[in-house]
Each structure stands twice: as structure tokens, then as C-alpha cells.
Amino acid sequence: MTVADTDVLDIAREVVLERGEGLSEADVLRALRLPDERLPELLELAHQVRMRWCGPEVEIEGIISLKTGGCPEDCHFCSQSGRFPTPVRSAWLDIPGLVKAAEQTRATGATEFCIVAAVRGPDKRLLSQVKAGIEAIRASGNDIQIACSLGMLTQEQVDELKAMGVHRYNHNLETARSHFANVVTTHTWEERWETLLMIREAGMEVCCGGIIGMGETVEQRAEFAAQLAELGPDECTMNFLIPQPGTPYENYEVVPGKDALRTVAAFRLALPRALLRFSGGRELTFGDLGTEQGMLGGINAIIVGNYLTNLGRPADRDLAMLTELNMPIKALSETL
């Protein structure tokens, strides 16, 4: 019997579940091609992997848009690009609003608050606003961990964010390297990769993922999982395309639920030790039942409440779901 004849889930049990190593690109592809009738088995294995290598806790995060819209980049999925005729108008959140959003997030039991700006990279004004915002959040007595997502960075900016106390930085590669130029033309996949390496080198946690459903092939999903595994992020965000009016992808189909679940489980097998976070699009792609299946199929982190330009389901519904699933919320003390 050759390796190619061995059932991919048997390989995953040996390599991922027993040894804690990520599945190879070729085997992730085989997992993504499993038929629907084997999906429950795949999800169950992904859940076992998550429980063994990450534990039962779920990390909860809230996000806020500090600077909305007017972005000079042309990410084809994004309603905040200034290059597309979307209904999103530019907006800046003031410091009291930021502090209030952090309070709302902490009140849900979240340990992570991510400050996001729609920019190519931060300028001095934005970094100054972030710094003032973090100081104000701390002055309010809020001890939540603060993450940022401000686009591509220079080394100097990385150092500034580190000095501000930002402990994790989100910068998504968005999709497989071979597909990236179809999604974004104003910068390269490699530029994003360079920022991620600087973040890692500076000692901040790396949060990196992407969006499923942007016209990539199943082979490119496997490629993307392998590239993320090579990066080895502390957290991987799993977004599913919300076709945004006015963008080039406004008429794209939402990823079918079973394909989305297969992708979640396959990414867990590629990244056995990472936080795998349900992010944008889960309400549309998965619904309530699919969300629970995802939580039992490899996911161990969620964004609660609203997103940047879209509304999520109320936080209390997610918290009730976690209680029902007997999944404890990760405490802040465990993250320090």
C-alpha cells in the first residue's frame, strides 16, 4: 500500500492528532476533497485535534473600526476601498468612542480587543490616535489585551506598536499566494508577508488568516493552508466572503455550508496548535447550526458582536452557545 492509498484521516490521526504536526498541503487537499458523507468524521477529528493541542477554552475577541472607508487599496472583497462605488463612507472614531467599545467588548468576557483601520499602512496621525486610544483604555481601568490591524508596517512602526503595549497584530494574507494578484493589485502578497515577519521578530503575536470564497480553487485553499502553516501564526482568522455591494465580488456566491465546514476542519489539521478564529461571514455562511458545527470542528476562537462594516449576531447568543457546548471562555489571566 502506498501513502497515496492510505486514508487521509488515518494519516491525520497519526501526524496531527498524535504528533501535533500540521498536515501537508497534499493531504489538506485530500481532506478538502472528502465527500459529504465523510464530513462528520473530518469534523470530529478536527475537534479532537483542537481539544488535544489547544484545550477546551475559547478565546473571545471584539473588534472596532477606528478609521472606516476611504482606503487607497483595491482589495476586491472590501467595501472600504475608496476605488469602488460602495455605500460605505469614511469615518473616524473618537477616543471616547474607542474606550466605550473596549468596555463593551470586555463586558462580554472577551480577552482581546482589536483596533482596525482601513489603510494601506498607518501614518503618524493614525499611530498617534492608536497610542492615545490605548492610553485612554488603560486609564479607564480596562485590562483587556489589545491587538491592532493597521495594514503594512515599517520596522519603526512595528517598534512603536510594540512600545504601546500591542501584544498581537493582525495582518491577513487573505488568500493563496498564487491567487492574490486576482484579489489585490495595489500591493503584493510578499509585502504582507514581510510585515508579518517583522511582527514576529519584534515579539508580538502574529494573527494571520484570510477569506474563503473569493474565486480560489480547492487546490488554492490547500496551498493557502500550507502557506499559513509555514508562517505559523499564533492565531488564524477564518473569514468567509460576504459579497459586498459595489465591490467586484458583489455577485459572488456565498460559500456553501458544507464546503465551509470542510475548510475549517482542513485548516485545523494544517494548524493544530493555532487559535482558529471564526471571523467575518460566519452568520451568512454557517447560520446558527453551522456555527455550532464549526465550534465542534476545529474552531476555538470567535469574534463576538459586530464586525467592521457588517453586523454580527448578539454576543449573548454566542456566549449561550458556548455554555451549551460546555466550552469555557478563556480567562484573561491565561493570556498574560
Next chain:
Amino acid sequence: MTVLGVYCETCGKPQADNEHAVCRARQEINPPRYCRECRRRMVVQITPTGWSARCSVHGDIEG
């Protein structure tokens, strides 16, 4: 009773078009983007637990 206004808050087209089933479905995940009175695009800020939208002529709404 829901007050529809003159324009659809999701797509900005007249409510009288009566073709807003997709818009209504979208409202579960989208805050209002257009003023229902004058169809101006509004400045919208989403927070973890809500949203606010401002029309430069007709003022603020929240949800």
C-alpha cells in the same frame, strides 16, 4: 409598525420600486447606509454592540 421612509436604507433606491426583498434580507448583517428621507449616503460607525448613522441633513439614528 416599521416606517419605511421614501428611500431604502440599504440600496438607496425609492421604496416605491417595491423590489427590496434582497435589501430586507441584507439588513440582518448590514446597518442602514442611506438616509431614508433623502437617500444621502450616511456616515456609519459600527461598534461591538450597536451602530450609529449620520445624515448631514436629517441627523443621527442608532441601532
